[in-house]
Amino acid sequence: MSGELAGKVALVTGGSRGIGRAIARRLAAAGASVVVCGRSPAELPDEIQFVACDVRDPAAVQTMMDEIVDRLGRLDIVVNNAGGSPQAEAATASPRFSESVVALNLLAPLYVSQAAYRHLQAHGGAIVNISSVSALRPSPGTAVYAAAKAGVLALTRSLAHEWGPAVRMNAVVVGYVQTEAAEMTYGDEAAQAAIGANIAAKRLGTADEVAEAVLFLASSRASYITGAALEVHGGGERPPFLDIVEA
Numbered sequence: 001m002s003g004e005l006a007g008k009v010a011l012v013t014g015g016s017r018g019i020g021r022a023i024a025r026r027l028a029a030a031g032a033s034v035v036v037c038g039r040s041p042a043e044l045p046d047e048i049q050f051v052a053c054d055v056r057d058p059a060a061v062q063t064m065m066d067e068i069v070d071r072l073g074r075l076d077i078v079v080n081n082a083g084g085s086p087q088a089e090a091a092t093a094s095p096r097f098s099e100s101v102v103a104l105n106l107l108a109p110l111y112v113s114q115a116a117y118r119h120l121q122a123h124g125g126a127i128v129n130i131s132s133v134s135a136l137r138p139s140p141g142t143a144v145y146a147a148a149k150a151g152v153l154a155l156t157r158s159l160a161h162e163w164g165p166a167v168r169m170n171a172v173v174v175g176y177v178q179t180e181a182a183e184m185t186y187g188d189e190a191a192q193a194a195i196g197a198n199i200a201a202k203r204l205g206t207a208d209e210v211a212e213a214v215l216f217l218a219s220s221r222a223s224y225i226t227g228a229a230l231e232v233h234g235g236g237e238r239p240p241f242l243d244i245v246e247a
Helices: 018-029 058-072 095-123 143-163 182-186 189-197 207-218 240-246
Strands: 009-013 033-038 048-052 077-080 125-132 167-174 228-232
Touching: 009 018, 009 058, 009 095, 018 033, 018 048, 018 077, 018 207, 033 058, 048 058, 058 095, 077 095, 077 207, 095 125, 095 143, 095 167, 125 143, 125 207, 143 167, 167 207, 182 189, 207 228
Parallel strands: 009 033, 009 077, 033 048, 077 125, 125 167, 167 228
Antiparallel strands: none
């Protein structure tokens, strides 16, 4: 798909590391002019530009969007990738903590999408929201994050109807993926191997595999796909009750 996105301008939030960085590099390899945003500057390949922005701040988001269009002349693709949450027990999590998690994982994609809408609809654009398997299954310890990511899926479906056909809205439901933060997230190599063994694909995914899914949804090859949630999770986890029954 080299050159598939030639002449397009793409924004990837949280694109300076991990999955976001892989997405930004893949879109750039497909010919797009790519901008990533984050709260602090990061070292990036020469072909990727950086804009500082806290996507939880609607005013800052609007300023960023105007800067991108002023600099590059247009906007065609938005990938709402920024997100995440530390572990926290719901019974003791502070209101401030919960509000912060919802702001980053649900409100920020809304703010970015709202600010991008008028630019995207001018040419016929695409938004890809990054969700998580946490939205589809119980997530003890990250309950608020799971609820926010489920909200992203509902937001995607609703905006597909509000903004179609000018803007296509889709989501990628991401499973267990190896990044530079894999050990902090999943544990050591043995723990990661055990997690992988319980997945249908028998391994963790890679950031590049998520990036390929995003590229597809952002491209004209997905021209009749909107309001969809593409599950990129290696087939998901084997239900533990099966082991109990077989025992």
